[in-house]
Amino acid sequence: MGFSEFLGNEAMVAALRGALRAERVPHAMLFTGPRGVGKFTLARMFAQAANCERLKDDFCGECATCQRIGQLADLDDLIARGLAERGESADAATVERVPLILQSHPDVWVMVPDPVRLKSPVARPVLRIGQLRAVQRAAYFQPMGRRRVFILDGVETMRADVSNVFLKILEEPPGSATLILTAPSPFNLLPTILSRCMQFHFAPLPQAEVENILKAKGTLKSGEVKLAAQLSEGSPGLASEMNVQAVVERRQAILRILEHAARGQGFSQLFAATNQLAKDRESPYEDLLADFYGLLSDLLELNAGLKSPQLRNPHLAKELQALARSVSSNWVMRAISGIDELASGARRNLNRQLGMDALAASLSPTPGASPLPR
Ligand SMILES: [Zn+2]
Known part of the structure; x- marks a missing residue:
């Protein structure tokens, strides 16, 4: 268990571990790269390493904290529960009042674009203002463990006027929290956000490496492995679910x-x-x-x-x-x-x-x- 399980983009993993070791963790990081390349996985691993009860620059995966944060590896279940708690036919006001927040540990907060199906026009999933306000309120509380980590997945879906709420947190970052933003590319994000984040760009993995990951996972038929690796353009996550x-x-x-x-x-x-x-x-x-x-x-x-x-x-x-x-x-x-x-x-x-x-x-x-x- 630990960062060694993360495949590809070794330099980035080394940089994160170095920051944890030196206790110089950035307050805001932006992970960019194609879908399925591991941005969210590495963000979750970082949250584990920042709070692991045994290790300082890695995570054991076995202590109670690691295990609880590790539940974020399967978000679908948490999303389904969150939506069910809010009720089936949520209107726009309820969606903001009861923001979708995914949590398996008090110090780690995950926000994904809210998949609520509001009526006409059918809204596509976006990060909502209610979610950002919740982050803003929670960011200044002391962590129960070592560090609060807020993972905002898909920040490219955030509307420009909404991101102003967000800028306030980035301008005066709380000392004991780290925000990790993910997006496919930095180009459609506001420069005011970019300039306040340390940027990490995830490179696609070589095809052979994706094939090896697929073979190890064993979820695809052997005849499909090569084609899936080709079509995914270096994203093992995308390939394995394809x-x-x-x-x-x-x-x-x-x-x-x-x-x-x-x-x-x-x-x-x-x-x-x-x-x-x-x-x-x-x-x-x-x-x-x-x-x-x-x-x-x-x-x-x-x-x-x-x-x-x-x-x-x-x-x-x-x-x-x-x-x-x-x-x-x-x-x-x-x-x-x-x-x-x-x-x-x-x-x-x-x-x-x-x-x-x-x-x-x-x-x-x-x-x-x-x-x-x-
Ligand atoms: Zn641990």
Whole structure:
């Protein structure tokens, strides 16, 4: 047990352990990196090490404190309990008054984007002001153990006006608490937040390492291990939970849309394809957009004529090569900025189907325009 169980990003683990050993722990840290790469896991391990009853710069995993904090490894259960306690049909006011706080030990507080399904428009999960106010109130209490740790997962979901509450805590950090923020990347966070946090960027793991982790876990069929490792782009967490077949099908569907659009096969066919995709309630919209980006980056690489391009979708290499021959890099860039627009529309809860239709239509050759090079 201990930090040795954390795989990849060794330098970061060493830095955290060094800080604990020297008793110079930062008051606010920002962990960025792709989903499933281990940001939350390392934050939880840090909380254990900061409070372990036996060790100072590591955690034993056996003392009562380690065990209680260790329960955070399975958040689903805590989330389900939290939502049940608040009641099934919570309204917006109740959601703020009874913020979703996940706790298995009095000194460690976890906040995740609240998955409550408020009515129209269906709100996507965000960190709510009630959650941040709860952190603000709790941060100044003395810890029962050595250090209070507040983990705020997914801070990119925080609205800009809400983050002002948060800045107050970052400006006058309590001495015996550490805030750990996680986000996919630092780029969509306010500079005022970035400048007050020590930043740690998690690199994706090499494919072979992900494969080894998957084999050790044994949750995937052996035939799927290699493909899952490829498709997860270096995130073992993402790979081990992946429904490989579903991801493969989703990416094929997106590729079909791009093919239809590029060849101008008519809007009805195109919109039937986008409709199919927009109905896919299993996959979060962010995943769909990420898949679009992944396929378009592959097209760009192929278009650039690199000798041995490192495709994100090697299983679709043949189809991608064919498509790359029929579109210009200009077209690909236009598609990428179209996806950027969809992504910003998603943050404002715009209708997915309309957004995708508009994008697909904009990529089709219009009458009178010069045909795309084949
Ligand atoms: Zn311990």
